[in-house]
Amino acid sequence: MKSVRSRVMAVLVQNGLWRKGAQVSSQLRRAAVLVACLYVSALGIFPANSQQAVPARPKIGLITSLSGQSAYIGTDIRDGFLLAMARESRLLGREIADIIIRDDGMLPDKGLEQFRDLQKTENIRLFAGFVSTDIAVLAVPEMVKSGALYVSPNAAPNALSGKACHPNYFVMSFQNDSMVEIAAGFASQKGYSRAYILSASYQAGQEAASGFRQHFKGTVVGQSSVSFGQTDFSAELKKIHEAKPDVVLQFLPGSLGLNFLRSFQEARMSDKIAIVLPASALDHRMTAIAGSSAAGVFVTSHWNVDFANEANRAFVSEWQAKYNRPPTLYAMQGYDTGLAMAAAVVGAGGATDDPQAIARELRKADFRSPRGPFRFGRNQHPVQDWWLLSVKKNAQGQYQLSTESKLKSIHSDSYADQCILPELPHAPSPT
Incomplete structure (x- = not known):
């Protein structure tokens, strides 16, 4: 308010409407100030209605x-x-x-x-x-x-x-299937022909298992669903050993996946059987915690x-x-x-x-x-690139996700064609 008053007084003085020490009636003074305010507002020195200057926030x-x-x-x-x-x-x-x-x-x-x-x-x-x-x-x-x-x-x-x-x-x-579609596609391109699917027992896990099975070009030789909180994987490891896959397609988020990777390494199976999984099952935080048990794992992701x-x-x-x-x-x-x-x-x-x-x-x-x-x-789901990541040691000796190569460019999901919405512009974002 003080700065506004100063600007008003400056305009009064500059335009001869006010002289310091001048004796003027209060009525004339108010009129002069009003004229100055209108003049200042017209110049844009302050908004005519300051309450309308800042719109309401949603x-x-x-x-x-x-x-x-x-x-x-x-x-x-x-x-x-x-x-x-x-x-x-x-x-x-x-x-x-x-x-x-x-x-x-x-x-x-x-x-x-x-x-x-x-x-x-x-x-x-x-x-x-x-x-x-x-x-x-x-x-x-x-x-x-x-x-x-x-x-x-x-x-x-x-x-x-x-x-x-x-x-x-x-x-x-x-889209939930996209992450496993890319993982299964990479496993197929890599030449793996026998896959064992391991997923968590909830909605996303069920969809992941279905997506793996749908998009893997080889033979699915076995499948297990794992409950959250499980720490003993001896039964699953036994089934994997008996099924003789050359790749495990895995979707076990969080601590569930960490415990499996450690058990897999301790059973000395990581030297014989590859693991391919989406980044949502092995993100950056989980990779650092997993350490050497995640070494050599293939990860598919839309970002790194x-x-x-x-x-x-x-x-x-x-x-x-x-x-x-x-x-x-x-x-x-x-x-x-x-x-x-x-x-x-x-x-x-x-x-x-x-x-x-x-x-x-x-x-x-x-x-x-x-x-x-x-x-x-x-x-109204993303159309985006997909990448292959691997788990490697950095210069400080810590395990991290490292980008290897692009797997898909400007890739949409398999459900998009089923969606019927009014035709509206879908402009690509700047790259």
Whole structure:
């Protein structure tokens, strides 16, 4: 207020409307100040209506797993999302959105409950965050049916990818089958002819096993489903030994996968049988913990920390400076979700939470992804490159994921053609 008063007085003096020490009536003084204010406003020195200068911010509900067995995944998604929103807000010069964060505890019923509560108490219509396929299958149909918009930073179940696709449902990670399709395709190209499939006993694990079986060109000689919390793999190792595969196609996330890799190494099977798996079953955090038991494992992914593009270098640098830990693919997916939603909010005018308006802008994919080229396919799932990674020691003697070669360019998922949505522009993002 003081700076505004000073500018008003300066205009009065410059235009002869005020002289220090002059005796003027209060009525004339008020008139002079009013004239000066109108003059200053016309010059654009301060806005005529300052309350309208900053538009209202939309709210985004971020519901993710911050407790339970996958808490680190939800934490990385949250931190990546907030990092991107903060970055875009700095560039814009104001906060883009108010982020309301809730923990679903990796429980489907709780995830649905959190959505209902945020919609009722906060009137939120824009959502993101689920880690688990089980939660997405339960909550997303109700979300989009209510008119809300949901952008997934991770889970992308088959049931929502094809005929049941929806204009208000977007995915920023990959369709569940894509990760195993690429892994099975690589195993086939590598010349492996006998595969044993090992997957976790939940929705995403079932879809992974089905995808492996569908896309592997050789013979599947055996399959096992493993319960979360299992630490003894002697029965599975015995079955693998008897089946005599030349490759194990594995989808065991988190500690489940770590325990299996250690057991596999201790049984001295890693010298004879290859392991191929998607990065969601062996991310950067898990690789560092697994150490030598992950050496030589083949990993398929849509991103790696060592990608040399400018957007990835900026992301990795910002992440490490902010959080002092290496980013995972979940961090990148959360970051891209934040970038995409920020661009959509700004593109829609910056003050609306109208799901249809935001969806129109989201389809443009107007952001630079750390993974490289990115656009949405017909079912609003990513069309992107896929890469082969391997586990190697770095200069410090630590095991890490190292990029080897590109496996697929601008690859869409196998469910996209089943999706029928109104024809809308799907512009590729800058590369």
